[in-house]
Amino acid sequence: MWLGLDDTDSLLGGCTTLVFHQLLKDLPCEYGEPRLTRLWPFANRRTRGNAALSVEIFCGEEIIPWLDDYWKSNIEPLSGKIGESEHSDRKQFPADPGMVLFNKQPDEIHYWNAVRGEISFIQGGTQWGGHGRIGAAASCSWRAHNATWEGIAWTNEERYVSEELLTKVTELHGTFLCRDPRTSRGLISPRGNSPILFGVRAINPDIATTATNILLEDCSDVIGHRVFKTNQSTGDHIEREYTHTVENIEIKKGGHVIINKSIICFSDSGDMNILCQWLESGDEISCIGLEYEGKLHLEGIRVLNSVSKLRPMCQCGTRMKSMGKNQGSRCPKCKTKSPNNWELSERIPPFKNWVQPPYDKRRHLAEDLSSYHKS
Ligand SMILES: [Zn+2]
Known part of the structure; x- marks a missing residue:
């Protein structure tokens, strides 16, 4: 059977991992490897790290009355605890713990939906409590192929x-x-x-x-x-890589960079922010991130191609000028002509391959792409 737990923590310092640890210590049967599953970072009512817990337990339905008692005396009382946040403008929700028990592991799709977007309750099994049942069930359905x-x-x-x-x-x-x-x-x-x-x-x-x-x-x-x-550092929350040609770069006062009006790189993203500020229109980039409210919140970027276009340089050291569209160029000083209107040269980005935010600014789910740097 599969047992899941979520949403017992509030800013007052409750902690789902600890509540789950104590539950496992008291559990009157054998159990498998405990699992901590991080879910979609933008979930509506997420807890701080948005982590849910689950474990396979080796017993039959006779465990239900025991879990029922345990729920009432140890977990349900945590419900409704809420703390005021001094440094977060995000709305805080009171803890709304949920516990679930399934005879067999729920369909894997629940996990993928929960790590990549907003989901709701699933039916089946025995369930206790409120909102936390969503994450608890999602954690149970994680197959852990990548861990x-x-x-x-x-x-x-x-x-x-x-x-x-x-x-x-x-x-x-x-x-x-x-x-x-x-x-x-x-x-x-x-x-x-x-x-x-x-x-x-x-x-x-x-x-x-x-x-x-x-x-x-x-x-x-x-x-x-x-x-x-x-599922930390697995990159499971990332569905795909996007390729874009940079059309415009907007650097905000505080240092946030907005690429093509749709990709945000935050000012505290270290090297990744430096690279984004370096970009010019025409550059081809590949990026990963999470889409939220119509914008891609950047989690990784690499430059695929960056070429600068300049008028040809004359042998005398002067930059030539165009003689008109497809008419070639001419040196304003010595009047030497060139059949070319443009001279292309490769721009070398400050960082090659993937660049990610500094370690302490990454999501728990973020995969370390530095292995790409080696290839
Ligand atoms: Zn010249």
Whole structure:
């Protein structure tokens, strides 16, 4: 059977991963690998990281009364908690937890719909609670063909993780996104009000476990820790790559760049923003991102072709002038003629291949495209 949970957290610091961890600890039956699924970042009522949880449990329907009790005493009371956000103008919703139980894994299409767009409730199984049932069901339907792992630890104390051990796990082969290579700032601990002490990401469960155990040697006292299989860094939210010819570039006051009135690159996107500001009309680009309210929010871009068009240069060192359409050019100084109206030269972009926002500005779902840089 498949069990899913979502939407137990609010800005007050509830945390769905921790609620799920405690549920698994208490569960009176065997269970498979716990899964943390990030869903569409623009979902209407998304929680902060928009993560839902699920697990395969090995039991029959006799579990239902137990889950029913657990729901009423441990999860339902979290409903309606809401916090005021000081640094987010996005409307905050009260937690509206949902739990689902299915005899068999729901159709995979629910996952793809939920990671790439807005979805609603699905029927079937046994369901508890409210809005959270949507993400919970979507997480259950994830097939996990493409996955990464994250070792998470929770604490009630102030966050402390040893810098030295952070370096050790950063250097461990198979971990990723531990430290920002540009700023050397650690990326494993969230900011703000959350019981998560750290989340360390890895390409397989063994490395996630090893890295978690290393960090646990010197950090705040933890409530618990657990490794989750995740869809983070899979790029599952990206449906396709778009190719465009740049027609116009608009650079806003704060540094946001708008390409062809339809693609937005935010000012805090680092190299990606530098590249976008470099673009000129006529450039051919390939991009990925999420479409939202009629605009593509850029998550990756590469220049396919960029050619500058100038009048031919005369041997005397003077730029020639056109003698009229298809009439060739002439040097204004020594009157030498050229049959060509234009001279084309390749512009070399400041970054080759894919450029993405800095690590700390990427979505949880964003795939690291740096492997493309190597090819
Ligand atoms: Zn000349």
